[in-house]
Amino acid sequence: MAVRPIVVWPDSRLREETKSVETVTDEVRALYKDLWDTMVAYQGIGIASPQIGVPIKMFLIDAMVATGEEGADPVAFINPEIIATGNETDKSDEGCLSFPGVYVPIERPSTATVRAMGLDGETFEIAGTELLARAIQHENDHLTGKLMVDFVGPLKKRMIKRKLAREADYEPDQAEI
Numbered sequence: 769m770a771v772r773p774i775v776v777w778p779d780s781r782l783r784e785e786t787k788s789v790e791t792v793t794d795e796v797r798a799l800y801k802d803l804w805d806t807m808v809a810y811q812g813i814g815i816a817s818p819q820i821g822v823p824i825k826m827f828l829i830d831a832m833v834a835t836g837e838e839g840a841d842p843v844a845f846i847n848p849e850i851i852a853t854g855n856e857t858d859k860s861d862e863g864c865l866s867f868p869g870v871y872v873p874i875e876r877p878s879t880a881t882v883r884a885m886g887l888d889g890e891t892f893e894i895a896g897t898e899l900l901a902r903a904i905q906h907e908n909d910h911l912t913g914k915l916m917v918d919f920v921g922p923l924k925k926r927m928i929k930r931k932l933a934r935e936a937d938y939e940p941d942q943a944e945i
């Protein structure tokens with residue numbers, strides 16, 4: 769178990785193609801633990817493998833957000849697939865561990881259902897609303913190389929790039945997706 773450095777945009781590893789997991793091996797379980805440690809250290813509520821530089825289709829969401837269970841282990845979503853989204857949308861500020869201190873208002877479907885494999889190798893589905901729906905879509909985007917900056921115009925993108933370049937010495941601070 770280890771806290772791994774967070775890959776910060778515009779690092780190209782955030783755009784790398786990710787590989788599916790065939791079976792849950794010790795290596796996959798070790799990756800889960802590293803993601804967990806890193807998410808906790810940086811006080812995120814979700815984290816995706818490319819954010820620690822590993823191009824594997826897996827993300828984690830904090831248990832309180834994913835299932836409402838306090839003190840439970842974060843939920844692992846392996847080979848996730850969003851199988852349904854609602855017609856209604858809402859717009860809300862999003863943060864991301866790979867964009868420290870940056871918040872971007874993003875409009876997304878307000879409900880989303882994801883199908884994924886768990887650490888036990890079994891397939892499960894979770895239907896999310898509100899913050900969970902947003903977290904599922906945000907983390908799933910990471911596995912397809914899509915990032916918060918893809919939702920903003922070129923001017924705002926340039927501002928974000930400058931801000932992150934200025935704050936290259938990243939310290940964990942507040943809760944971010």
Ligand SMILES: [Zn+2]
Nearest residue numbers: 864865866945
């Ligand atoms: Zn993110």
